[in-house]
Amino acid sequence: MSDDRSSYDPDPVEGGADADIGRILRQQAASAGQALIFPAVALTIALLVGAVVILATGNNVFEAYAALLRGGFGSRAAFGRTIANATPLIFTGLAVAIPFRGGLFNIGGEGQLFVGAIAGVWVGLTMPGPGALVTVVGIVVAGLAGFAWGAIPGLLKIRGAHEVITTIMLNFIGINLAFWLAKNPLAGTGAVPGTDFVPDNVRIARLGGGLGGAHWGFALGLLAAVIAYILIWRTTKGYEIRTVGLSPGAARYAGMSVAANGFLAIALGGMFAGFGGGLESLGTFGKVSVPFISNLGFNGIGVALLGRNHPAGVVLGAIFFGGLAAGAQEMQFSTGVPLDLADVLLAIVLLFVTATKLVEFLLGRRARSLAVGTRLEKGLAG
Amino acid sequence: MRTGKLLAALFALALLITACGGGGETSETGDASEPATSEPAADGSEAAVGGASDVRAAMVTDVGGLGDQSFNDSANAGLERAKSEMGADTNVLESAAPTDYTNNLTQLAQNTFSPIFAVGFLMTDAVAEVAPQFPDQAFAIIDSVVEEPNVASLTFREQEGSYLAGVVAGLMTQEDTEFTNPDDKTVGFLGGLEGPLIKRFEAGYTAGVQSVCSDCEVLVEYAGTTPEAFNDPAAGQEISLRLNDQGADIIYHASGATGAGLFEAANDRQFFAIGVDSDQAALNPGVPILTSVLKRVDNAVFRTVEAYANDEFPGGEVQTFGLAEEGVDLAEFGEFADLVPSEVTDAVDQARQEIIDGNVEVPEEPGQ
Numbered sequence: 001m002s003d004d005r006s007s008y009d010p011d012p013v014e015g016g017a018d019a020d021i022g023r024i025l026r027q028q029a030a031s032a033g034q035a036l037i038f039p040a041v042a043l044t045i046a047l048l049v050g051a052v053v054i055l056a057t058g059n060n061v062f063e064a065y066a067a068l069l070r071g072g073f074g075s076r077a078a079f080g081r082t083i084a085n086a087t088p089l090i091f092t093g094l095a096v097a098i099p100f101r102g103g104l105f106n107i108g109g110e111g112q113l114f115v116g117a118i119a120g121v122w123v124g125l126t127m128p129g130p131g132a133l134v135t136v137v138g139i140v141v142a143g144l145a146g147f148a149w150g151a152i153p154g155l156l157k158i159r160g161a162h163e164v165i166t167t168i169m170l171n172f173i174g175i176n177l178a179f180w181l182a183k184n185p186l187a188g189t190g191a192v193p194g195t196d197f198v199p200d201n202v203r204i205a206r207l208g209g210g211l212g213g214a215h216w217g218f219a220l221g222l223l224a225a226v227i228a229y230i231l232i233w234r235t236t237k238g239y240e241i242r243t244v245g246l247s248p249g250a251a252r253y254a255g256m257s258v259a260a261n262g263f264l265a266i267a268l269g270g271m272f273a274g275f276g277g278g279l280e281s282l283g284t285f286g287k288v289s290v291p292f293i294s295n296l297g298f299n300g301i302g303v304a305l306l307g308r309n310h311p312a313g314v315v316l317g318a319i320f321f322g323g324l325a326a327g328a329q330e331m332q333f334s335t336g337v338p339l340d341l342a343d344v345l346l347a348i349v350l351l352f353v354t355a356t357k358l359v360e361f362l363l364g365r366r367a368r369s370l371a372v373g374t375r376l377e378k379g380l381a382g
Numbered sequence: 383m384r385t386g387k388l389l390a391a392l393f394a395l396a397l398l399i400t401a402c403g404g405g406g407e408t409s410e411t412g413d414a415s416e417p418a419t420s421e422p423a424a425d426g427s428e429a430a431v432g433g434a435s436d437v438r439a440a441m442v443t444d445v446g447g448l449g450d451q452s453f454n455d456s457a458n459a460g461l462e463r464a465k466s467e468m469g470a471d472t473n474v475l476e477s478a479a480p481t482d483y484t485n486n487l488t489q490l491a492q493n494t495f496s497p498i499f500a501v502g503f504l505m506t507d508a509v510a511e512v513a514p515q516f517p518d519q520a521f522a523i524i525d526s527v528v529e530e531p532n533v534a535s536l537t538f539r540e541q542e543g544s545y546l547a548g549v550v551a552g553l554m555t556q557e558d559t560e561f562t563n564p565d566d567k568t569v570g571f572l573g574g575l576e577g578p579l580i581k582r583f584e585a586g587y588t589a590g591v592q593s594v595c596s597d598c599e600v601l602v603e604y605a606g607t608t609p610e611a612f613n614d615p616a617a618g619q620e621i622s623l624r625l626n627d628q629g630a631d632i633i634y635h636a637s638g639a640t641g642a643g644l645f646e647a648a649n650d651r652q653f654f655a656i657g658v659d660s661d662q663a664a665l666n667p668g669v670p671i672l673t674s675v676l677k678r679v680d681n682a683v684f685r686t687v688e689a690y691a692n693d694e695f696p697g698g699e700v701q702t703f704g705l706a707e708e709g710v711d712l713a714e715f716g717e718f719a720d721l722v723p724s725e726v727t728d729a730v731d732q733a734r735q736e737i738i739d740g741n742v743e744v745p746e747e748p749g750q
Binding site: 183193213284287295326330338342 | 482493503
């Protein structure tokens with residue numbers, strides 16, 4: 001492939017899209033295959049390092065990895081656990097990927113998710129009306145709350161405050177605000193501190209079919225990825241966001257507002273994290289407890305990097321993360337490998353996915369183009 | 383090309399893994415003709431150590447996990463004891479996130495473990511969700527109550543152990559040692575999250591102090607009203623120093639990791655601390671920790687496994703473990719035992735016996 005870059009990044013110019021659908025599909029398939037090489041190499045190396053760790057804990061490597069695979073994808077129940085884990089990660093992954101395309105690094109997914117979660121439960125607990133309507137309103141309000149929480153660093157960015165700092169700080173505020181609300185105005189009566197459960201008819205239905213705790217939020221996650229793709233690659237606004245991300249100078253010269261597009265990118269990211277939070281609180285848990293979820297927002301950064309900040313990649317990355325967590329559970333059940341090994345594997349995978357120079361060394365310089373979408377310096381331009 | 387080789391290797395590895403995956407749960411190795419599988423045959427899974435029992439007992443930790451030197455470790459010790467003494471088949475699943483609670487409980491239940499212990503009140507909702515799906519299996523929740531016919535709720539009368547700590551504090555504050563000042567009969571209590579649970583510790587401690595020293599003053603302070611109050615050593619130190627400034631020369635804490643601040647302060651100012659949950663004197667050598675109030679989650683777990691094996695599982699009941707059931711106790715005086723006169727140890731033994739005999743009822747709420 002001589003034109004890796006353009007084939008990875010499908011022709012953004014309107015009119016080119018329907019010129020030769022067959023050619024584009026072939027290109028897409030080829031680029032998708034190439035896109036997988038990079039994470040695959042990282043995964044192989046991680047599995048090798050993980051094997052050393054497993055041996056060091058006195059366990060059989062193949063038994064452990066077999067359990068890992070079985071626990072993630074080996075049965076309907078296992079796959080259900082995987083996609084239940086993956087559901088919020090799709091959203092928090094998008095919460096990083098979209099601002100990244102606009103040149104902003106959103107570390108605030110955790111706080112945005114908490115704000116969305118508590119907003120969703122607030123609607124679920126207090127709004128009268130038919131269950132399905134309450135659910136829909138709850139999810140929408142969760143997204144709006146996340147949008148508002150993401151808008152704050154967006155506004156501060158226009159005023160010159162770096163979004164990395166402001167989003168990190170807003171995490172603490174968002175998390176503690178959600179906890180305060182869950183323990184005071186919305187406090188429930190159960191043994192676990194936090195809100196009460198939302199009514200059963202408000203709670204997001206499970207997928208069923210032996211998939212355990214997986215609920216319809218997963219379908220919404222796939223839908224969200226499609227919407228994010230259309231938004232960023234198939235609309236004028238998305239084109240502007242990507243242009244600002246790639247080259248703020250050129251964007252400004254072309255008459256685009258760097259400030260407005262950056263604001264929109266990070267607020268949209270917050271909105272997706274907020275949706276994810278609402279689905280967790282209205283679906284997976286049915287309430288916001290204290291402590292609530294942990295690290296979904298931060299793991300979203302890993303998901304986005306692994307998925308190279310592309311919606312399709314984010315979905316795959318989320319399923320990978322979710323599968324690893326589900327598999328680690330099976331691994332600690334049927335072997336003596338500690339749960340922490342999953343974190344070690346993840347960390348190594350991410351290390352190699354982001355350490356592009358290392359993989360260039362392994363695969364040759366021509367592999368450099370494969371790294372597109374994960375190189376922070378590109379995303380952080382300006 | 384290097385790419386090709388790498389991909390081939392990757393593919394081979396993937397094949398191997400999937401091939402082994404098909405080999406069933408307990409298959410030891412993969413294909414013998416594959417040199418890469420010749421690892422040392424270290425089988426990590428627990429094999430039952432003889433014994434006639436066919437009990438399969440398991441537990442799920444909360445997010446604190448194993449190694450917390452607190453109730454997760456203690457519960458595990460109880461399970462280990464069931465394994466070695468009764469030959470029970472055991473398994474422990476740790477939880478990395480609250481989502482894991484239901485997953486882990488379900489996994490153990492599907493693998494026919496029973497009884498299954500959920501360690502910690504944070505798992506209350508998860509047990510209430512999972513237990514009804516497996517009505518023929520037994521569950522137990524520690525430190526909380528779940529009203530299901532197949533769930534035993536294991537709670538502790540922490541006030542009874544705290545009462546003994548109060549007896550020690552009330553008597554020792556009148557002694558003349560390098561750590562205590564007999565002229566000022568003031569002792570302190572450092573609580574974590576202010577709520578019904580820690581109030582029980584306070585109530586028992588205060589009652590214990592008053593029982594041996596009616597003119598002693600007990601200063602009470604709490605670190606906060608959020609779970610963070612159990613993990614705030616800085617606040618613990620600040621409060622401890624303040625209580626010491628007000629004359630408290632013995633301070634008992636029920637505040638989780640916040641207590642580390644008390645130990646710091648006790649070490650700086652050379653006054654006595656009393657630990658909680660596990661034998662904290664043994665864990666902090668050199669620090670003037672007089673004794674600790676023990677919460678024997680291990681005994682509660684072991685007794686419950688035993689009851690299950692004897693077809694006496696207390697499903698649907700709330701069991702409270704106090705001094706009589708060896709659910710709580712006071713640790714042995716360790717490093718500073720020489721400073722403790724025999725009257726004090728005698729008084730502790732007497733108080734313990736009176737509580738066990740039912741002659742003394744320890745209040746659950748302060749000010750009774």
